[in-house]
Amino acid sequence: MATKFLAKINPLNADKIGTSAHGTAEFTIEGDVLDIKIEMFETPANTSHWEHFHGFPDGRDAAVATSAQDVNGDGFVDLPETEAVSGTTMVPFDNAPHEMNIPHDAYPTSDANGHFAYQQHVPLDELRAKFKAVFGTDDLDLDKRVVYIHGVPASLGLPATVAGAVGSYDAHTTLPIAVGKIEAIN
Template identity: 60%
Template sequence: MTKYRADLTALNGDQIGTHAHGYVEFEHIANNLHITLEMFDTPANIQHWEHFHGFPNGQDANVPTLAQDSNHDGWIDLPETEAVSGTTMVPLDGAPHHMHIPNDNYPVANEDGYYSYQKDVPYDQLQAKFKEVFNDQDLQLDKRVVYIHGIPNDFELPVTVGGKLNDKYEQHVTLPIAAGKIKKIED
């Protein structure tokens, strides 16, 4: 068994009025990747996209800081994370091994801003799809960063916040609210 963990800490917490935090663990046993995630103090009663991000070339990804706020608006939006975290790679949704990122199959926080996610993923299928999409690269979990996204649609964002995906998913869906670097903790 190989075990990985990321401790997730708040991004944009002061701006949205809540400091989301939690953890995610990945346990790779034989042909199974068991994923466990718990989040606290997220915006309540909404769906939260969650993914791991990274660089397709295997470069080490890191959690953004205010240094990535390139337009100096006080927000770290999705496009600003790419310089240190790379691109969105694998969703933590109903079928991570399909790698279908924009969808409506992510966890929903309860009225207290809490939610949990558990999933057993067929490792060989995830690895094969990952190699197909990212030019024969391996998952390399310890080079990735996990992101939690999402704030209520009625929250007023500055026009400077980017991250809109097509006409269906606005910046409210993609705004990062927590992130953490994945580290190998057991081999």
């Protein structure tokens, strides 16, 4: 029998980025496969969108960030500001989630209307092994995680106070644009 999870993804930073990104993320565990389906609407158009689940390695329940997390008062909730309530970036929704390689270019790109759909079948044993190597546990605890969608065009003016650079990727790549709590649905 399959175990299913759903996150309703709602806008974050919408008033600053000019779009209200929203959508859903579905997770189905059946046998040794994790099936991930994400569909997003009204994201910044023609933009690469990093997407991940975030959480706390110690198993605490992660929560979605809100404008209350804008601790420096610059009007943006950036990636570092989400960590207090959402934890750390854990598993990417890219071309190989089980490799848990975060900074690269193999994430979905939205179309001219700001839409994208993502689907991946992930070998659960490989994901759990990598997760254990990185976080010390092989329990994904999906119902204690949150999904973040990131990414705005490089042309969007961001104040110097917006942080979140990862490797050669700047805050335009990592700025959260939408977030949703993962919940068990069966």
